[in-house]
Amino acid sequence: MRENIKALGVLMKREIRMLAGRRIYWFVMIFAPLFCFLFFMDLLKDGLPEKLPVAVVDEDNTTTSRSLVRSLNTFAQTDVVMRTANFSEAREALQRGDVYGIFYVPADFRRDASTGGEPVLSFYTNDSYFLAGSLLYKDMRMQSNLANGAVQQTLLLAKGEGGPLLAAKLMPIVLDTHPLNNPWLSYAVYLANFLLPAFLCMFVMFTTVYSISEEIKRRTSREWLEKGNGSIILALMGKLIPQALVFTAMGMLALSMLYGYAHFPLNSGFFPMFLAMVLMILASQCFALFVTGMTRRSRIALSACALWGVLSFSICGFTYPVRSMPELAQIGSNLFQMRHYFLIYVDQALNGIPMVFSWQSYAALMVYLFLPIFILPKLKSDLLEFKYLP
Amino acid sequence: MVFWTDIYYVFKREFYAVFRDHAVLTFFVALMLGYPVVYTFIYSNEVAREVPVAVVDHSKSALSREFIRNWNATASVDVVARCEDMESARLLMYKKDIYGILEIPADFSKNVVRGEQAHVSLYCDMGALLNYKALLTAGTDVSLAMGKDIQVRGMEYATEIAEQMVSSPVRIQDVKLFNPQGGFTSFLIPAVLILVVQQSLLLGVGTITGTERDRRRRGVLLPDNRHFRRPARVVLGKAFAYLPIYFVMSYWVFFIVPRLFGMTQVGGRGELMLFLFPFLLACTFFAIAMSFFSREREMPFLIFVFTSVPLMFISGISWPKSAIPEYWVWFGKLFPSSFGIDGFVKINNTGATLSEVLPEFWGLCILMVFYFIVACLLYKREYKKLKINKG
Numbered sequence: 001m002r003e004n005i006k007a008l009g010v011l012m013k014r015e016i017r018m019l020a021g022r023r024i025y026w027f028v029m030i031f032a033p034l035f036c037f038l039f040f041m042d043l044l045k046d047g048l049p050e051k052l053p054v055a056v057v058d059e060d061n062t063t064t065s066r067s068l069v070r071s072l073n074t075f076a077q078t079d080v081v082m083r084t085a086n087f088s089e090a091r092e093a094l095q096r097g098d099v100y101g102i103f104y105v106p107a108d109f110r111r112d113a114s115t116g117g118e119p120v121l122s123f124y125t126n127d128s129y130f131l132a133g134s135l136l137y138k139d140m141r142m143q144s145n146l147a148n149g150a151v152q153q154t155l156l157l158a159k160g161e162g163g164p165l166l167a168a169k170l171m172p173i174v175l176d177t178h179p180l181n182n183p184w185l186s187y188a189v190y191l192a193n194f195l196l197p198a199f200l201c202m203f204v205m206f207t208t209v210y211s212i213s214e215e216i217k218r219r220t221s222r223e224w225l226e227k228g229n230g231s232i233i234l235a236l237m238g239k240l241i242p243q244a245l246v247f248t249a250m251g252m253l254a255l256s257m258l259y260g261y262a263h264f265p266l267n268s269g270f271f272p273m274f275l276a277m278v279l280m281i282l283a284s285q286c287f288a289l290f291v292t293g294m295t296r297r298s299r300i301a302l303s304a305c306a307l308w309g310v311l312s313f314s315i316c317g318f319t320y321p322v323r324s325m326p327e328l329a330q331i332g333s334n335l336f337q338m339r340h341y342f343l344i345y346v347d348q349a350l351n352g353i354p355m356v357f358s359w360q361s362y363a364a365l366m367v368y369l370f371l372p373i374f375i376l377p378k379l380k381s382d383l384l385e386f387k388y389l390p
Numbered sequence: 391m392v393f394w395t396d397i398y399y400v401f402k403r404e405f406y407a408v409f410r411d412h413a414v415l416t417f418f419v420a421l422m423l424g425y426p427v428v429y430t431f432i433y434s435n436e437v438a439r440e441v442p443v444a445v446v447d448h449s450k451s452a453l454s455r456e457f458i459r460n461w462n463a464t465a466s467v468d469v470v471a472r473c474e475d476m477e478s479a480r481l482l483m484y485k486k487d488i489y490g491i492l493e494i495p496a497d498f499s500k501n502v503v504r505g506e507q508a509h510v511s512l513y514c515d516m517g518a519l520l521n522y523k524a525l526l527t528a529g530t531d532v533s534l535a536m537g538k539d540i541q542v543r544g545m546e547y548a549t550e551i552a553e554q555m556v557s558s559p560v561r562i563q564d565v566k567l568f569n570p571q572g573g574f575t576s577f578l579i580p581a582v583l584i585l586v587v588q589q590s591l592l593l594g595v596g597t598i599t600g601t602e603r604d605r606r607r608r609g610v611l612l613p614d615n616r617h618f619r620r621p622a623r624v625v626l627g628k629a630f631a632y633l634p635i636y637f638v639m640s641y642w643v644f645f646i647v648p649r650l651f652g653m654t655q656v657g658g659r660g661e662l663m664l665f666l667f668p669f670l671l672a673c674t675f676f677a678i679a680m681s682f683f684s685r686e687r688e689m690p691f692l693i694f695v696f697t698s699v700p701l702m703f704i705s706g707i708s709w710p711k712s713a714i715p716e717y718w719v720w721f722g723k724l725f726p727s728s729f730g731i732d733g734f735v736k737i738n739n740t741g742a743t744l745s746e747v748l749p750e751f752w753g754l755c756i757l758m759v760f761y762f763i764v765a766c767l768l769y770k771r772e773y774k775k776l777k778i779n780k781g
Contacts, residue, residue, distance in 0.1 A: 024685075028692050039700050042715065049713030079712075094567070095742040097732065100710065113560055120561045127569035128654070128739040130577035132710040134523065137564065144562040145534070151560055168507040172540040173457070173533040176509055177526055182516040190519060199696060206692050213688065299413050299597075302691040313699055314432050320574050321518040324438045326431060346517035347484075357484045390413075390601065390687060 007229050011238020014227065018211070019242065028203050028210070029243070033250050036199040041257055044188035051079035052132050054101040054140075055090035058083060060109035068147055072103060075139040094126055101125045101136040103143070113151045121147060131187070181265050181350050189264050193345055194318035196254040197277065198338050201284045202309030204247050208288035209305055211239060212379075213298030221383040232380040236372075240285050251277040259349070267352025275362070276344040283337045283368035293375025296382060297389045312338040340364040399617040400627025407598055408631060413687070417594035418632075422639040425586050426647045429579060434651070436573025438524040440468040443490040444479040447472065451499035457510065460532045461492065466524035489515045490525045502540055568654055568739045576654045580738055581707040583643050584730040587670070589698050591632065591677040596690030599681035611682075611772045621769035625762060629674045636670050648738070657737035661744045665733050668754040672726040675761035682768050705731040729753040 019025045056069050073080045082099060084090055090102045104122040106112075112119035123140035127133040149170050156169060182189050215221040228235035255273055259266040266273065287308070291301045314320070315329060316339040322330055333339045340361040347358040355362075408414050447454050462469040470488060473479040479491045491513040501508040512529050514522040569576040602611050612618045644666060648655045684690050703709050704722035711719065722728040733750035736742040744751065 024689065024692060032693075032696060036696065036700065039718075040703075043703060043709060043718060046713060049710045051712060052710055053712055092746070095736060095740045096746055097706075097711075097736055118561050120563050122563040122565065124565045124567050126740065127566045128577055128580075128735050129707065129710060130569075130574070131708065132712075133566070133569070133577075137566070141562070141564060144560070148560045148562070168501075168505055169541065172502060172508065172537040174507055174509050175526075175529045175533045176511045177529070178511060178513045179516050179522055180513055185519075185522075187519070190516070195699070199699070202696055206695075210688060210692060217688075298688055302688055303416065306691050306695045310695065310698060311428070314429065317518065319520070320433055321438055321520055323441075324435050324520070326434060329432050346515075350516060351484075353484045390604075 003229065004231070004234060007227060007234055008238050008241075011224075011227055011235060012242050014224075015211075015239050015242045019246070025207070025211075028207050029246050029250070033200055033203050034253075037196055037254055037257055040192055040195050041262065044192050045262075047184060047186035047188040048077070049131065049135065049187070050076050052077055052101070052136055053079050053081040053099045054103060054136060055082035055084065055093050055099040056080050057085065057087050057090050057102060057104045059085055059107040060105045061085065062110040064110040064113070065105045068105060068143065069103070071146065072140070072143045075143070077135050078139045094124070097126075099126075100129055100132040101140060103140055114154075181267060181352070188262070189350075190318060192262070193258060193264060193349065194316065194338070194342055195313075196258065197251070197280060197341055197345075198309070198312050198316075200247060200251055200254060201280060201312060201338050201341075202305070204243075204281050204284040205288040205291075205305035205309060206302065207243055207247075208240065208285050209292050209298060209301045211243070212289075212292050213301070216383065217298070217388045219388075225380070225383055232376050232383070235383075236289070240289075244281060244285060247281045248278055251281055264349070265352075266349050268348035268355070272344065272348040272355055272358070276341055276348070276365070279362065279365040280337055280341045283340075283365045286368045286371050287337060289379075290371040290375055293372065293379040293382075296387075299390070308336065312336050315339070316342045318342055334364070337365060337368060393620075393623060396617045396620060396623040397627040397630065400624050401630045404598070404628045404631035407601075408594075408635070411598070411601065413597050413601075414594045417590045417597065418635050419639065421590045421593075422586060422643055426579065426583055426643055429582050430575055430647070430651045430653075433574040433578060436575055438518070438520045439465050441466055441490065441521045441524050442468050442470040442488045443492060443525065444471040444473050444482050444488045445469050446474070446476055446479050446491060446493045448496040449494045449498035453499040453502055454494045457494065457498075457532060457536060458492070460536065461528060464528040464531065466528040483515055489518070489521045492529070568656070568741075575651060576739065577707070579648070579651070579653060580735050581702055581705060581731045583647065584669075584734050585698050585701060585727050587636070587640060587643060588673045588676070588701075588725070588727045588730070589694065591636070591673050592680055592694045593690045595628075595632070595674075595677040595681045596684035596694060597687055600684040600687040600689050603685055604687050612769070612776050614776065619773065621766040621773065624769050625675070625678055625765045628678055629671070632674050632677075633670065636674070640666060640670060644734070644738075654739045656739065656741040658743070662734075662737050664744055665737055665747060665751060665754075666730075668751065668758050669726055669730045669733070672754045672758040672761060673730075675758055675765050676726050679761045679765040679768060701725055701727050704728060707731055707735065723753065724757075726754060726757050729757070 019029070056072070058065050058069060069080060069083070072078055082090065082093055087104065090099070093099045094102060102124040104124070106119055108117075109119045111117070121144045123144065125133040125137045125140070152170055153166065156166060179185055215224050225232065225235050228238055255277060258264050259273070288301070288305055291304045292298070295301050315325075315333045316322070316336055317325070317333065322333050322339070325333070343361040344358050347353050347361070348355065408418065445458050447458065458469060461467050471479070471482055473482070476491070476493060479488070482488045483491065493511040493513070495509060495511075498508050498510065510533065512525060514525055516522060599611060612624070618624055644662065645659070680694070683693055701722070704714065704718055705728045706714065729750040733747040733754070736747050736750075737744070
């Protein structure tokens with residue numbers, strides 16, 4: 001027992017020297033994750049994109065239409081950057097990408113509205129830009145409804161109706177929305193909370209596969225095993241524990257950026273997310289280990305991890321809900337570590353519900369920890385042979 | 391003449407290198423064939439439909455039931471539970487059986503009858519914004535439509551036209567341009583297509599360079615061979631080897647995939663090809679220049695793969711360009727994908743002509759020249775190293 005602990009110490013020292021001695025490890029473990037963290041925290045710092053450019057085509061050009069445009073401009077997400085009476089000019093601006101939407105007030109709008117001519121207010125959004133399109137859609141639709149209300153109000157007032165019941169006349173049923181735990185509808189909250197750990201997950205997998213395959217490639221794997229008293233478990237622990245520690249530190253950095261610096265909702269308290277982060281890192285190491293053992297070519301293991309890491313960004317359902325995906329993708333999403341991390345995040349940090357309700361996701365992450373068992377014997381014989389296959 | 395024989399020699403070697411190496415072929419062919427299909431598959435349903443919700447109806451009136459019925463009838467909503475109180479509804483939400491709760495207060499129908507404003511409350515789980523959007527839009531539609539009915543009912547002795555006038559004096563028409571279903575595929579996939587071309591080149595060329603370095607001692611990249619003396623010829627020879635493969639694969643990626651999955655495709659084919667030509671060249675030289683970072687066969691994964699996601703965001707597709715800090719926009723201009731995505735989306739999705747995407751077109755041409763020069767300089771340095779090693 002004491003021998004083993006001593007061997008573990010030697011192995012860990014050896015690993016730390018290796019990690020510190022090569023630029024590529026500094027890059028994958030420190031600089032690249034740090035770059036991703038800072039990049040996204042900086043990019044998303046406003047929470048919600050504001051002042052999206054729109055064009056207004058005002059063929060009516062009366063006080064009514066101008067006041068419509070003015071009040072459209074007061075919405076936080078809308079910025080009227082172009083006023084024109086010519087629709088095709090606005091359309092060209094839309095095609096050039098200068099504006100994301102067009103608000104169209106037809107000629108004789110005021111006259112038709114007051115005489116029952118039922119004029120049509122139109123608005124166009126460029127939905128090739130999904131986020132910009134849907135945010136502007138919301139503002140322009142709201143503005144059109146307000147226009148409707150304003151005209152109704154004038155008509156009702158002219159008829160002598162008014163007083164406290166006027167509001168009810170204009171809008172008999174009001175829908176009050178309560179976006180739970182993200183009342184600002186901040187996109188930063190839901191993008192950054194997933195993106196940061198997802199990058200970490202990818203780098204953990206790369207580091208695991210790469211550091212093991214380097215031992216084979218540089219023909220040091222036999223020496224490595226011998227230092228671990230010939231025990232593959234000991235050798236792997238000596239290699240992976242230092243890496244796990246570095247990545248846990250990076251994970252803590254990510255968590256403190258999200259919940260400390262940016263003050264994103266953390267309704268569960270710190271511990272559930274800390275646990276999720278540590279489990280996610282360990283699960284990623286074990287998954288990568290499993291893949292490394294399955295194939296003899298490190299390049300294929302790396303390809304698999306790259307595919308896994310990149311697919312995580314779509315299949316875990318942080319932008320597009322998993323429930324709306326095809327059946328096969330729904331089932332497949334359960335195989336991804338980040339899917340379970342994401343579910344924990346929604347339950348814990350965002351909604352702050354009791355941890356019992358997330359037990360399945362925590363348990364799923366723990367299942368990954370048992371994956372390496374299946375490949376240990378095979379990995380050991382690969383390491384002893386050290387036959388590098390390009 | 392020597393110029394062309396050198397190029398031909400490099401081209402031939404590189405061509406063999408590509409087709410003999412399964413790793414490179416995986417990037418150049420398999421990745422290009424498979425990746426767009428996987429992505430399109432994931433997003434193939436385009437929008438969130440039939441989001442499961444619970445209803446807590448304290449009013450239990452004909453009117454509240456009508457509201458629920460209409461809401462349930464929309465494509466976005468599926469009422470899977472009716473709860474007595476909010477507590478039990480919340481429990482269902484914890485269990486992720488539902489993603490939203492509609493609460494109708496006890497005085498709902500009383501208020502309507504009295505001519506006062508009635509309120510309903512919608513609580514949404516914010517784990518997925520798309521679900522929230524679907525529930526909200528459906529809820530607003532229903533409350534407006536029912537509101538209009540109530541307005542009309544409240545007007546006795548009015549003519550039909552007067553009723554119409556008061557309830558909706560202005561009609562509203564909304565048009566979602568260039569992405570009629572308002573779906574995910576048509577918005578995200580064009581960017582993915584452009585990125586897959588750039589990234590697969592980065593990975594593939596990086597692998598070739600890394601392998602060369604692995605094979606030669608002291609990590610020198612160039613073989614000791616008279617055909618490799620002039621850097622420009624080496625770069626051109628390599629580019630000529632990759633380009634034919636990418637012309638073929640690009641046709642699949644940019645023309646067949648969008649058609650296969652019924653995505654928006656309104657641009658002129660010729661214009662698109664003219665635009666994509668400098669894009670492919672820029673990507674090729676970019677990949678050759680960047681491959682100098684790859685010191686080993688396995689290294690491209692570690693240094694290139696993660697860049698796809700920041701590049702996606704920086705291009706202005708996922709996050710509107712007007713909200714991206716200026717310095718990131720400028721940083722993004724260093725990568726062919728930023729211009730590529732911009733131009734491709736404009737031509738392919740919004741039907742812009744080449745003259746409307748000239749800034750992107752020239753941007754790509756500048757990048758092409760820039761990275762060609764960078765690649766040449768890097769090879770020149772490599773050649774000097776080789777000479778020193780020999781001497």
